[in-house]
Amino acid sequence: MRLGVREQRCDTQACRQSSPIVRSSRMSSESMRNDPVPEARSSASAARLAAFGWRTGRRGAAPTSSVEVVASGTWAVARLWSSPCVLTSSPLPPRSIRVVVGVQGEAEVVAGGVGSALRAGQMMVSAGDTPLSTDSSGLWARCEWRLPWRAAQHERFAPHFDRPLPLPVANHALLTSTTNALCGHPALGRSPSAGMLADVLSLIVQSAIVDATGEAMAFTTGQQALFRRAMSVIESRYADSAFDATALAAALHVSSRYLRTVFAVAHTTPRMAIEARRVRAAWTLLGSDDASHGGALTAVARDAGFSTVARMQAALRRSDAPGGRPA
Structure with missing residues (x-):
């Protein structure tokens, strides 16, 4: 199955622009109103989600969805x-994990x-055995x-489970x-190397946790806690244009110099971290069809x-457009 406007396809360029799935698979409310067989489409969508292990709830109409999966035995x-x-x-x-990465929009996720x-x-x-529901x-x-x-x-990583981690x-x-x-x-899910890919994917997830939390940096206990709070x-607060590195230090009740020292352990600076979050938000908004923005750069x-x-x-x-980090 492909994701896309015409073929339901999702390409890598769209992915790098913070909307790899939605950008190529949007369905407007107008098109849904004009759909001659919405019940059939909703039923098929629910079946696709169910085949991937997600049961639909009772609120409102059955969802419209697209699900594209590649899998091996593990x-x-x-x-x-x-x-x-x-x-x-x-x-x-048992002894498995589920990783959900937000691409566009948001959901209330109840884990445990x-x-x-x-x-x-x-x-x-x-x-994997933690009950999960989304709204x-x-x-x-x-x-x-x-x-x-x-x-x-x-x-090692369980302390970071069941909570949203802002990703670099x-x-x-x-x-x-x-x-x-x-x-x-x-x-690739059926290739001779499929088992090896499990290890590669696991390392990608572990590196994401480490970079999101500073878990493996050479922090002292106090520095690690401060970095997470920061x-x-x-x-x-990134959406407030007046918020800067000085305001961040003030919010944390530490000096700007000490805050820079802590961020240096993570090979970045407070200013870079704030700008990186704003850049990610900008790419998301630029790829959105939200009418409130109407494409206006302002x-x-x-x-x-x-x-x-x-x-x-x-x-x-x-930024290393659009997937990179401020220099």
Whole structure:
């Protein structure tokens, strides 16, 4: 199955522009109203989701969706989008994980009874047997990976499970472009190297967790906690154009110099981290068909946290467009 406007295809370029799935598979409310067989399409969509282990809830009409999967005997990688709906997961085998990466839109995800919003540019990792449900109020696009997970890996990374992790731009690009590459070549799931790919995919997820949390950096305990708090503050305040590295230090009650020292351990700076988050937001908005933006660069710059269009354009040029990191 392909994702796309005409063929339901998703290409890598669209992926790098923060909307690899939705950009090529949008269905407007107008087209849905004019669909002569919406019930049949919704039924088929529910069947596709069910085949991939997601049961639809009872809220509103059955969803419209697209599901594209490549799988081997031990792992599965998929790219999905769905219209507003409630979904509940089926359990995965023991000693496995489920990784959901937000691409566009957002959903309330309840993992193990605790709910949180999973947005574009974020990742959530859960043990395969953890009950998971999602509730999206708009079109929601995401990648989903299902992988074997060794006990040693679980002990190390489990503290980061069941909560949204804001991904650095490069990690998000790696996860989504890998998804696109595999879905574009489903024979890889049946190749002699399919078992080896499980290890590769696991390492990509581990590196994403490490880079999102600073877990493996040479932090002291206090520095690691401060870095996590800093990234959380950036996530909540990047859209405010007045928010900068000085404001971040003030919010954390530390000096700007000490904050730079902590970020240097992660090979970045507070300014770079703030700009990287704004760049990711800008690419998402530029790839969106949200009528509130109407393609206006001024609105995109404002909502992404840039004070002017010129500053946004300069930041986009500095990024390793569009999947990179500010220099």
